[in-house]
Amino acid sequence: MRSLCSCLASIWLAVAPGAARACDLALALAVDVSGSVDHQEYRLQMDGLAQALRDPVISEALVRARARLMLVQWTGASRQRITIPWTAMESFDDVDALADRVAADPRIWRNYSTAIGEALSHTMAAFGQVADCDRHLIDLSGDGISNEGAPPAGLHPALRMAGITVNALAIEASEPDLTAYFFENVITGEGAFVVTAADFRDYPARIRRKLMREVTRASAGLRP
Template sequence: MAVFRPAIASACDVALLLSVDVSGSIDRGEYRLQVQGIADALRDPEVADALLLGQVALSVVQWSGTAQHTQVLPWRRMLAPKDTNDFAIRAERLARAYSGSDTAVGEAIAYSAGQFAAVSDCRRKVIDISGDGPQNAGFPLAPERGAAERAGIEINAIAIEDVGRANPITEFYRRFVITRNGFVITARGLSDYPRAIRAKILREIAKPLG
């Protein structure tokens, strides 16, 4: 196995903020699937290697309705295997910040975008937002997406759909949430979230070797 010895902590390739929906449509079991999915993704050898190679900075935000958004895990640079393992442990032990409330996606984006001042030296800044419903509270989405894009922040999404053929949440995130160079990955129900978050993180941080 390769041994990663980053020369300096400032050589950060990506600042990746995982912005997690904990609104009223997410029940207790579904919440556990999300945080466990994040932890399992970080323990995946391919993901862990990519995090270390890019000296990625990670943070987690939980969000719900109006004025309900909290940075539950502060920024941490992935400089050694211990960092990825510790972050995974903390992610799977996360208490839920909110429950039983609305879905204020615009406010989630605005709050998430404001967290990047602490990692201004990272080359790319990415909000990785997940949710299972369209906006039904808070201020308008378009200005917040536009402000994030002008600040050089990329927004990608995991759309959590009901099992079936329709994709209304995927289309909502594609049309109204992601930035021009962003992408959406669809999770077919919360049970598909662990696969989706692994695929999404790899797409965001992996870079060719050689």
């Protein structure tokens, strides 16, 4: 399957006009590493995310869109870090290399609070580096409500002004109403949505579904 996708994408890239090959999507992957996430749950997130990036349909869509991706680890106020900077997805080798980096990304923090507003603010600031991309998207996953720092809903006007959409994955391991909270306080922008994972074991399947929805939409308008 990957071989067929690689062949088709290579043919498309060879014949596509220059305008169609511009960056169509800048996608920031923001991963919760707060104190409620243990070692095994962290691994489920990072391995699940890496596996999703390797999905043939997702990887082909990323290459077609010439997407740029970055990874952010976030927890309490003043504790957010870009651990993988913006990386261009111009080939399947690029996607595989990024998936390897995600799977190997060491955890930065372990025992801090949940500051979703601070995570959004820190991530938003990095989009100035990818201003030439058509769509700007933050993909935030978490297992709890914001309990420190700026309220996430307070960032919505600035995010909308910057043209950044925020989607979310709610991991309802200990917060059964987290999906509703994310709908009301976290997501913003045209077509923004929340995907629900029942627990961390459900995360790999749900992040794959979420990325599929995000990146295939991004590449749908590109000419084959």
